[in-house]
Amino acid sequence: MQIAILGRGVVGGGIVKLIDEAQTPLLQQIKIKKVLVHRSEQVLDSRHTTDFAEILNDPEISVVCECIGGLEPAHTYVKQALESGKHVVTANKKMLAVFAKELFDLARQKQLTLAYEASVGGGIPWIDNIKRIQRLEPVTAFQGIFNGTSNYILSQMEEKDLDFATCLKSAQKLGYAEKDPSDDIDGGDVCYKVCLSALTCFGQLADPSQVEQWGIRFLSQEDFAWAKEHGRTIKLLGIGRREAGGLSLQVLPVMLKKSSLLASVGLNFNGLQTESASLGQATFVGQGAGSLPTAHAAVQDLLDLAEGRGEAAADPQPGRLLAGPEQTFYLRTENSSFFAGVTAEQISDRALLTKKMTLSDLSRLLEQSGDQRAFLAGVADE
Amino acid sequence: MQIAILGRGVVGGGIVKLIDEAQTPLLQQIKIKKVLVHRSEQVLDSRHTTDFAEILNDPEISVVCECIGGLEPAHTYVKQALESGKHVVTANKKMLAVFAKELFDLARQKQLTLAYEASVGGGIPWIDNIKRIQRLEPVTAFQGIFNGTSNYILSQMEEKDLDFATCLKSAQKLGYAEKDPSDDIDGGDVCYKVCLSALTCFGQLADPSQVEQWGIRFLSQEDFAWAKEHGRTIKLLGIGRREAGGLSLQVLPVMLKKSSLLASVGLNFNGLQTESASLGQATFVGQGAGSLPTAHAAVQDLLDLAEGRGEAAADPQPGRLLAGPEQTFYLRTENSSFFAGVTAEQISDRALLTKKMTLSDLSRLLEQSGDQRAFLAGVADE
Numbered sequence: 198m199q200i201a202i203l204g205r206g207v208v209g210g211g212i213v214k215l216i217d218e219a220q221t222p223l224l225q226q227i228k229i230k231k232v233l234v235h236r237s238e239q240v241l242d243s244r245h246t247t248d249f250a251e252i253l254n255d256p257e258i259s260v261v262c263e264c265i266g267g268l269e270p271a272h273t274y275v276k277q278a279l280e281s282g283k284h285v286v287t288a289n290k291k292m293l294a295v296f297a298k299e300l301f302d303l304a305r306q307k308q309l310t311l312a313y314e315a316s317v318g319g320g321i322p323w324i325d326n327i328k329r330i331q332r333l334e335p336v337t338a339f340q341g342i343f344n345g346t347s348n349y350i351l352s353q354m355e356e357k358d359l360d361f362a363t364c365l366k367s368a369q370k371l372g373y374a375e376k377d378p379s380d381d382i383d384g385g386d387v388c389y390k391v392c393l394s395a396l397t398c399f400g401q402l403a404d405p406s407q408v409e410q411w412g413i414r415f416l417s418q419e420d421f422a423w424a425k426e427h428g429r430t431i432k433l434l435g436i437g438r439r440e441a442g443g444l445s446l447q448v449l450p451v452m453l454k455k456s457s458l459l460a461s462v463g464l465n466f467n468g469l470q471t472e473s474a475s476l477g478q479a480t481f482v483g484q485g486a487g488s489l490p491t492a493h494a495a496v497q498d499l500l501d502l503a504e505g506r507g508e509a510a511a512d513p514q515p516g517r518l519l520a521g522p523e524q525t526f527y528l529r530t531e532n533s534s535f536f537a538g539v540t541a542e543q544i545s546d547r548a549l550l551t552k553k554m555t556l557s558d559l560s561r562l563l564e565q566s567g568d569q570r571a572f573l574a575g576v577a578d579e
Numbered sequence: 580m581q582i583a584i585l586g587r588g589v590v591g592g593g594i595v596k597l598i599d600e601a602q603t604p605l606l607q608q609i610k611i612k613k614v615l616v617h618r619s620e621q622v623l624d625s626r627h628t629t630d631f632a633e634i635l636n637d638p639e640i641s642v643v644c645e646c647i648g649g650l651e652p653a654h655t656y657v658k659q660a661l662e663s664g665k666h667v668v669t670a671n672k673k674m675l676a677v678f679a680k681e682l683f684d685l686a687r688q689k690q691l692t693l694a695y696e697a698s699v700g701g702g703i704p705w706i707d708n709i710k711r712i713q714r715l716e717p718v719t720a721f722q723g724i725f726n727g728t729s730n731y732i733l734s735q736m737e738e739k740d741l742d743f744a745t746c747l748k749s750a751q752k753l754g755y756a757e758k759d760p761s762d763d764i765d766g767g768d769v770c771y772k773v774c775l776s777a778l779t780c781f782g783q784l785a786d787p788s789q790v791e792q793w794g795i796r797f798l799s800q801e802d803f804a805w806a807k808e809h810g811r812t813i814k815l816l817g818i819g820r821r822e823a824g825g826l827s828l829q830v831l832p833v834m835l836k837k838s839s840l841l842a843s844v845g846l847n848f849n850g851l852q853t854e855s856a857s858l859g860q861a862t863f864v865g866q867g868a869g870s871l872p873t874a875h876a877a878v879q880d881l882l883d884l885a886e887g888r889g890e891a892a893a894d895p896q897p898g899r900l901l902a903g904p905e906q907t908f909y910l911r912t913e914n915s916s917f918f919a920g921v922t923a924e925q926i927s928d929r930a931l932l933t934k935k936m937t938l939s940d941l942s943r944l945l946e947q948s949g950d951q952r953a954f955l956a957g958v959a960d961e
Binding site: 211215220221223224320321322325326329331332333334335456457458460461462463474475476477478479480481482483484489490492493496497500504506 | 593597602603605606702703704707708711713714715716717838839840842843844845856857858859860861862863864865866871872874875878879882886888
């Protein structure tokens with residue numbers, strides 16, 4: 198099986214390494230014919246090229262592995278690869294979540310595989326295990342820690358009692374966070390992964406821009422202190438539930454009991470859980486990012502194709518986003534009197550616990566209150 | 580695909596339920612033609628029989644799913660099923676670990692599948708995920724909580740500060756522990772699962788009776804108090820490592836840091852970890868026992884066969900059991916002066932921490948000391 202790799206950055210470079218140093222006969226069946234790079238000085242040998250047309254027009258290349266990241270040109274390249282009859286493996290959650298309908302429809306029409314294990318949960322075999330459960334029964338819900346950067350920041354804040362800005366800087370120093378960390382700390386990255394997980398678990402498409410999304414940018418030590426006092430820690434979770442007539446998706450910080458399994462997922466690890474009838478809750482924890490773990494996941498998709506186990510893309514239906522369950526929220530806001538009607542317990546002059554309500558209702562109230570720097574978190578029942 | 584189920588107890592009954600109530604087209608391809616029961620009053624209809632020959636001689640039955648448990652007649656039935664050209668799915672760790680060489684050799688000669696997902700880790704997709712990693716790279720080590728009953732006892736002792744006998748009784752009342760709990764609390768059950776995991780991870784056969792095996796029968800509240808004082812909890816672990824020239828396998832209680840992931844695997848859950856080069860550490864947590872989760876795992880093996888993805892058995896080699904790494908142990912013994920030469924720190928007149936040493940060396944010393952009721956636990960580095 199001859200493949201092309203688009204991009205030779207963190208993930209693309211890892212894939213090249215794993216395949217070039219192949220240890221198993223199965224992996225040795227995969228040959229990298231071309232690597233697309235951005236700048237001509239990266240063209241180290243005849244295998245490297247800056248011209249995507251060379252890949253597109255090569256009939257020997259049956260699989261394109263996209264590791265460029267971002268929306269364009271990744272989207273156009275993936276689309277063209279599918280149009281020209283090549284299977285696609287991608288690590289690009291953002292591009293795939295945004296263009297899911299177009300790309301899955303195209304792959305299905307062409308009877309091609311569009312595989313994306315590497316785009317959610319890094320090395321964790323998340324997509325594969327969901328599909329395995331579904332051979333037997335529906336996955337009814339999922340939740341988890343989908344972003345390693347924010348989890349590193351939260352773990353540091355808890356362990357070392359430091360403020361958000363300090364921990365963000367340390368994450369940036371270690372290369373976990375980018376210069377503009379918005380996608381990691383405001384929940385955008387989690388949101389894309391939640392949409393792809395919902396697509397896999399429920400067969401329903403959701404527009405990422407319509408998902409309720411709350412991050413950790415305005416988290417303060419005061420919030421962590423309250424969590425600790427109450428035997429809890431704070432994690433940024435992505436949550437999906439299959440509901441009658443649609444689905445509910447949420448991205449938000451949650452105050453988890455310290456004894457819960459996800460509370461122990463430290464450092465920059467991810468921890469993802471499924472819920473299904475006979476299996477109950479199944480949890481998968483591992484490296485959620487990084488060159489080799491993410492490359493491992495992409496190579497697993499390639500191995501499925503090499504084994505003839507690639508599946509034609511499914512036919513996802515547009516999903517109706519519903520409000521989700523009523524729950525208790527922790528809220529810290531400069532305008533707490535505005536929330537008097539939904540307050541169950543006043544914690545301080547700024548912090549409160551709400552009555553049971555939906556995240557949508559609370560989000561609407563927050564918009565009306567005008568506070569752009571409020572911090573909210575779900576308070577988990579167990 | 581027509582199958583027979585041997586035994587209609589906890590696991591066999593769960594499999595019958597999942598298949599009879601099949602929700603997916605793939606699962607609906609599996610038909611239960613016969614269920615072997617023990618007593619004639621269990622023969623509810625023509626599908627049930629007490630005569631194994633009826634199953635053996637039925638050419639339409641291509642798969643036998645063994646859920647009897649224990650060594651005999653399970654072993655004879657599985658052997659006869661393979662000899663007559665039927666694939667076997669089993670949930671029976673003890674029988675399979677004890678007769679591994681004979682049965683895997685037979686299955687290989689006959690080009691048949693001998694599948695055992697349900698025999699290790701209940702519903703956790705442990706065997707499947709190990710095999711998936713191995714498509715790409717060797718699994719170099721594994722460890723985990725393999726026994727739900729002992730984990731329930733340990734979790735209760737920690738949480739409620741109760742003694743071992745009280746927690747054992749409560750586990751028996753809930754149906755988690757049997758009247759004779761030896762296999763659960765002395766490490767035998769973990770030992771069989773460790774041998775099957777080693778077979779899967781390293782392709783090496785180990786004789787369960789030769790594996791160093793320490794249980795929790797003599798664990799006291801005093802030991803738990805020391806663990807708590809030092810920010811730790813106690814878990815019964817199975818550990819396997821690939822070593823130059825062989826493998827090392829251990830079953831023993833370990834003092835884990837409270838912040839570690841396995842420390843948070845509570846109740847009767849199992850938590851299993853692999854280590855491999857590019858993926859790093861991957862952890863799988865779920866229901867380690869119980870009717871439906873274990874049945875789920877057995878049905879997954881059946882679905883592999885229905886999808887034509889059954890694999891002929893591999894050719895495992897006899898493994899050489901090596902001593903394993905040197906480590907610190909917590910030891911409580913009535914004869915602590917006997918251990919003066921290996922003591923790094925005296926905790927009380929009965930409890931001590933050893934210098935770094937191998938488990939084999941400590942086991943030998945304990946045998947010499949004559950103390951039959953000593954408690955030992957590894958002290959994990961991280």
